[in-house]
Amino acid sequence: MYDVIIVGGGAAGLAAALTLGRSRRRTLVLDAGEGRNAPAAAVHNFLTRDGTTPAELRRVARADLAAYPEVEVRYAAVADVRRTAEGAYRVTQAGGAATDGRRLLLATGVVDELPDVPGLAPLWGRSVLHCPYCHGFEVSGRRVAVLGAGPGHVRLALHLLNFTPDVALATGAAPLPDGQRDVLAAHGVAVRCEPVARLEGAGTRLERICFEGGEPLPRDALFAGGVLRERSGLPEKLGCALLPDGLVEVDEFGRTSVPGVYAAGDMAHRATVPMPVAAVVAAAAAGTVAGAAADQDLLSEDYGLPNPFPATAAAAAAPAG
Numbered sequence: 001m002y003d004v005i006i007v008g009g010g011a012a013g014l015a016a017a018l019t020l021g022r023s024r025r026r027t028l029v030l031d032a033g034e035g036r037n038a039p040a041a042a043v044h045n046f047l048t049r050d051g052t053t054p055a056e057l058r059r060v061a062r063a064d065l066a067a068y069p070e071v072e073v074r075y076a077a078v079a080d081v082r083r084t085a086e087g088a089y090r091v092t093q094a095g096g097a098a099t100d101g102r103r104l105l106l107a108t109g110v111v112d113e114l115p116d117v118p119g120l121a122p123l124w125g126r127s128v129l130h131c132p133y134c135h136g137f138e139v140s141g142r143r144v145a146v147l148g149a150g151p152g153h154v155r156l157a158l159h160l161l162n163f164t165p166d167v168a169l170a171t172g173a174a175p176l177p178d179g180q181r182d183v184l185a186a187h188g189v190a191v192r193c194e195p196v197a198r199l200e201g202a203g204t205r206l207e208r209i210c211f212e213g214g215e216p217l218p219r220d221a222l223f224a225g226g227v228l229r230e231r232s233g234l235p236e237k238l239g240c241a242l243l244p245d246g247l248v249e250v251d252e253f254g255r256t257s258v259p260g261v262y263a264a265g266d267m268a269h270r271a272t273v274p275m276p277v278a279a280v281v282a283a284a285a286a287g288t289v290a291g292a293a294a295d296q297d298l299l300s301e302d303y304g305l306p307n308p309f310p311a312t313a314a315a316a317a318a319p320a321g
């Protein structure tokens, strides 16, 4: 019986494991090894690690964990999880091996469901990008475009003017919000309204956006975020409350609506924020908080102490038992 089983060994899961290992909690991390930012050349915006490759960041994090004997990290995909009659969480790996933990911490991340544009997928993470905080600095002075016509796309196009004067918005033939075309024109953002036919590039480098009609638009980078979907399907199996965006609702301490189940990283956020703060350092911070909350919960159980953390919305909504 482990004290805590962590599913997912990205920044969130490994940070939680560090907190729990330092608390001498018997901890198992099971990780399938497909981090969200794996296609990217570097992790940016992470204090002390800016520019590190995603693989190197994980290697260093795992090396840190080696100092803590109560932590075990395995490369394994988790296929199923359920509550046992004794109240433990039984985690079953894809190969069939089952392990029980007193608490469960989900840190399974998200998958980006990319726009269905031919030629886009091979460029993802290198010259098709999603986040100005991860990649904006790197496109300084380059020819960039944003794909989409919603208020967020208009906002992102204007935001990118902080990095480069050559910004275009490819609406994909969708209508722009009222009045936004004038705002974009006033600030020199070109608007292309034809449907996008495909992206053309060399290797991982975007060269041009081709439209169904009109001239191709030479570009060095395209910002085209996808829809985020939780990667494992495990929260639904456990009955965790989900937010309207399909991600897992947690409270300030990483507690889900299911007692004893915590969640951290891109897959989880509070109802008061419209989306996860999807950054490596934020995922690590959320893992640290959730790990400490799980440790405190075990302490309360073992010594019959009241839980030091007040119940908040997600926890209060928890079913009894």
Ligand SMILES: Cc1cc2nc3c(=O)[nH]c(=O)nc-3n(C[C@H](O)[C@H](O)[C@H](O)COP(=O)(O)OP(=O)(O)OC[C@H]3O[C@@H](n4cnc5c(N)ncnc54)[C@H](O)[C@@H]3O)c2cc1C
Pocket: 007, 008, 009, 010, 011, 012, 013, 030, 031, 032, 033, 034, 035, 036, 037, 038, 039, 040, 042, 043, 044, 045, 046, 076, 077, 078, 079, 107, 108, 109, 110, 112, 124, 125, 126, 130, 133, 134, 135, 231, 232, 264, 265, 266, 267, 277, 278, 279, 280, 281, 283
């Ligand atoms: C292209 C791209 C570039 C990015 N660049 C940056 C950047 O420069 N800076 C930045 O701060 N953020 C960046 N991000 C965001 C960053 O990737 C995420 O915020 C971060 O990875 C979240 O960490 P996490 O631990 O929540 O999830 P992840 O890093 O995705 O890790 C989740 C882990 O859970 C595992 N897992 C999932 N399901 C199972 C299962 N059933 N069983 C076992 N294991 C499972 C996965 O294999 C994975 O290893 C980028 C994102 C993308 C898409």
